[in-house]
Amino acid sequence: MLKTCIALIVFVLTGYQSxxxxxxxxxxxELSSANEIAQPGDEIILQNGTWTNVQIKLSCNGTALLPIYVKAQTQGKVIINGESAxxxxxAYIVIDGLLFTDGYAAKNAVINFRINNDKVATHCRVTNTVINDYNNPKRLDENYWIALYGQNxxxxxxxxxxxxxxxxxxxxxxxxxxxxxxYHEIDHNYFGIRLPLASNSGEIIRIGVSEHCEFYSNTQITDNLFEHCDGETEIISVKSCGNLIKNNVFKECQGGVVLRHGNNNIVLKNIFYGNNKTGTGGVRIINKGQWVVNNVFYNCIGVGFRSPMSIMNGVPNSPANRYLPVSEVVVANNSFINCTPISFCEGSDAERSVPPKNVQFINNTFYSNTQKKLYNTFDDMSGITFAGNVASNFYNQKLMNGFATDILLLKKVSYIAIPYSKGVFNNVVSDSLQIISEQKNIPILNKKPGAFNEANMVAVIKNAATNCGTIWFKKDDINVVQLYTRILCKTTDDIKNAITSNNQQNIEIVLTATNYNFKTPIQITKNTIITSNQKNSINLIFNDTNAAYLLELKAGKSLQLKNINLNIAMVTSKAFVVTDTSQSSHHNKFYVANAHFSNVVATFFKASKTNVLDTVKINNVTFNNSQAALFLFNDETDEKGYYNVENLIxxxxxxxNINGTILSVLRSGKDESTLGPTITFTNNSINNGNTNNPIIHFEGVQFSTIKNNVFKNANTNGTLIxxxxxxxxxxxxxxxxxxQSGAIIKNKYVTE
Incomplete structure (x- = not known):
């Protein structure tokens, strides 16, 4: 009978294949017509070339044994650009080998597993496909790259x-x-290079939303590589029930896996490789029934919500969009190596006042030769049971019952090292917990503390290195360093020609004259350095009080002013330099070094609304006789947590003689999802100056350091900082x- 069935299946398949x-x-x-007539087993081949402004809709139906393939003629050679989706x-469609680049999908998703809101996909697959820099032109125009509807x-x-x-x-x-x-499967993908968004909605993956948090999704996110995913504090935001996050590598990502809403989710056998990058976190736990087991946290140095692990406080009678209390949670057999302290009862305040309960924190290992403190506690800990946890004897914190110190050894596994002990340990895993573990398809909890399993670690690391993402797309190709072309500029026309020429993408403009008279503003459309070999002052002249700026740094470009001495007394526009005013999604960089600026009468540098600068550095610069503000990042007044600069040094x-604000940075609102801004103001000298506003004003800045500065006769009768x-x-x-300087207005977050 079995042979007869097999023969029948082979016959049927052979018939279909013929x-x-x-x-x-x-x-x-032609693709639309092919979709209408396609039958199970057919292949629709997209001819190589550029497909511009196309709305591809696939509604054909294959079968489990005979899916319909929609394939690039050559993987990566079918380029979809313009306003396409x-x-x-x-059902049972396999899409293979497409490249989305140089375009955007407006408010729609780039890939949408649904047509016209009424027909969802089932058992469909997208594989070997790339979406790279396919962004809406304006940063705050929101859309997904993938909207995953349907099932399987x-x-x-x-x-x-x-x-x-x-x-x-x-x-x-x-x-x-x-x-x-x-039961969607998201596996063996490469998610990379998401710059800090400077607002909420910068997640890589989100499963559900708060109003659907009680529904089961059962989505599986396995065997992926997340690299430099820094959009916001949530890399994966789980807002539903029954999901599995397993065998992923999170490499140098500012954020973590956040079990934000929903119950009974599992985080299993992942590697969080922080490599001592600021803001690198791990897992944040909220809600009921979460299991976090057999994960490795290596050199993760995030703090607060971005801690390597944080178990949150909840809100009494919490609405869906806030913080339900933590309960029935298991955190077991995880390893933490040279990480910043983990957090218990994180976020405790007047609203988040319910501490965790019925939490089992067992068999975890903590190794450190850099951090003296293992954990922070912020509220009542009686609802957490600690047992079988082992810490290296480098920690000098008095640990709670349930933690023991031991001499931990390190076992090198690829680029990480896993701690283990030669000691003999009693089994702290109860029979009931073991039964639940088996019901959740979690391997038997090990009575030895930590996540040490060399074979599994090798497999996870090897998979991330060799089997994540498309083979044909080399991500390193997009980061090729280009040299700067040096151009001598004697006149204003020379400067304009250097910027507008199509011959170079990176230019170094060398000012060789002593006077430059500008008739119109200049847009910096290339990565540009402006410098000079002259030691004497160079006069810039732009007599247009109605103009918004002299120099506009266009989106995605960098501007450096270095080794230069400028007199800008005759630059009477509203600002000397502004960033792109088009609200672009592309980021900027701005550097000033080894320079001298005198007689500033217009705002020296102003960040335009919704524009983001990854980096601003001002080093070894002298400003003499300023009648205007110097650096303004204070246009984000919408109270949504937006800001303009990620890192400013x-x-x-x-x-x-500064008679204006030196630095003002605003991040308004109460959003907690972002890391920045981070401001460092050190080793500066401020001599003489008065203004009606503070010399330095920080509102909503997340991290700041003001150190080793000298303030002399600065805002004597007003506010200094x-x-x-x-x-x-x-x-x-x-x-x-x-x-003889002004007052400093502090709050509870300021330490001296």
Whole structure:
């Protein structure tokens, strides 16, 4: 009988294969026609070339044994650009080998597993496909790259890079029964290079939303590599029940896996490789029934919500969009190596006042030769049971019962090292807990503490290195360093020609004259250095009081002013330099070094609303006789947690006779999802100056350091420095000298 069935299946398949068609299409019209006639087993081949402004809709239906393939003729050679999108609403369709780049999908998702809101995809697959820098032109125009509806769909061996505008990269949607208990598989993908968004909605993956948090999604996120995913504090945001996050590597990502809403989720056998990068975290635990088991946290140095692990306090009678209390949670057999302290009862405040209960924290190991403190506690700990946890004897903190110290040894496994002990340990895993573990398909909990399993670690690391993302797309190709072309500029026209020429992308403009008279503003459309070999002052002239700026730094570009002496008394526009005013999603960089500026009458540098600078550095610069503000990052007044600069360093500078604000940075609102801004103001000298506003004003800045500065006769009768914060921040102010200078207005987040 069995042989007869097998023979019948072979016969049927052979019959289908004999009639299956290969349909080659060269445009979207032909593709639409092919979709209408495609039968199980057919292959629709997209001809190599550039497909511009196409709305691809696939509603055909294959079968489990005979899916319909929609393939690039050559993987990576079908380039989809312009305002294009892909909609999948059929069954058993495999999409293979597409490249989305140089375009955007407006408010729609780039890949949408639904057509016209009424037909969702089932058992469909997107594989070997790339979305790279496919962003809406404006940063705050929000969209997803992938909207995952339906059930039993798979996304695998794809590469997703450089999402810059607002919106989750991959969203699992649970808006009706057709998309719940979906068992989607997201595996063997590369998620990389998401710069800090400077606002909320910078997640890589989100499963559900708060209003659907009680529904089961059962999505599986396994065997992926997340690298430099720094969009916001949540890399994966889980807002539903029954999901599995397993065997992933999170490499140098500022954020972590956040079990934000929903119950009974599992985080298993992942590697969080922080490599001592600021803000690198691990797992944040909220809600009921979460299991975090057999994970490795290596050199993760995030703090607060970004701690390597944080177990949160909850809100009494919490609405869905806040923090339900933590209960029935298991954290077991994890290893922490040279990490910052983990957090218990994190976020405790007047609202989040319910501490965790029925939490089992067992068999975890902590190794350190850098950190003296293992954990922070912020509320009542009686609801957490500690047992079988082992810490190296480097920690000098008095540990609670349930922690023992021991001499831990390190076992090198690829680029990480796992701690283990030669000691003999009693089994602290109860029979009931072991039964639950087996029901959740979690391997038997080990009575030895820690996550040491060399074979599993090798497999996870090897997979991340060799089997994540598309083979044909080399992510390193997008980071090729280009040299700067040096151009001598004697006149203003020379400067304009250097910038507008199509011959070079990176230019170094060398000013060789002593006077430059500008008739119109200049837009910096290339990565540009402006410098001079002259020691004498160079006069810039731009007599237009109605103009918004002299120099506008366009989106995605960097500007450096270095080794230069400029007199800008005759620059009478509203600002000397501004960033892109188009609200672009592309980021900027701005550097000033070894320079001298005198007679500033217009705002020296102003960040335009919704523009983001990754880095601003001002080093070894002298400003003399300023009648205007120097550095303004204070246009984000929407109270949504937006801000303009991620990292600002102002060091070793001299400010003489400054009658305006030196630095003002605003991040308004109470959003807690972002890391920045981070401001460093050190080793500067401020001599003489008065203004009606504070010399330095920080509102909503997350991290700041003001250290080793000298303030002399600065705002003597006014405010020198002012701090304002609506959410928790960390400010350090120390080792400064204040000589006949104004007041410092501090808050509880300022330490000296």
């Amino acid at each position: 009639v299956a068609k290969k349909i080659v299409v060269k445009n979207n019209t 892909l909609y999948v609403g059929g 769909n798979r996304i695998d061996h794809c590469s997703f890079l450089n999402k810059k505008n607002m919106g989750v990269l991959l969203a699992v949607i649970l808006n009706d029964d057709r998309s719940r208990k979906n 102002c060091s070793n500078n001299t400010f003489n 002012q701090y304002k914060d609506a959410v928790r921040a960390q400010h350090i102010i120390k080792y400064n000298q204040y000589l």
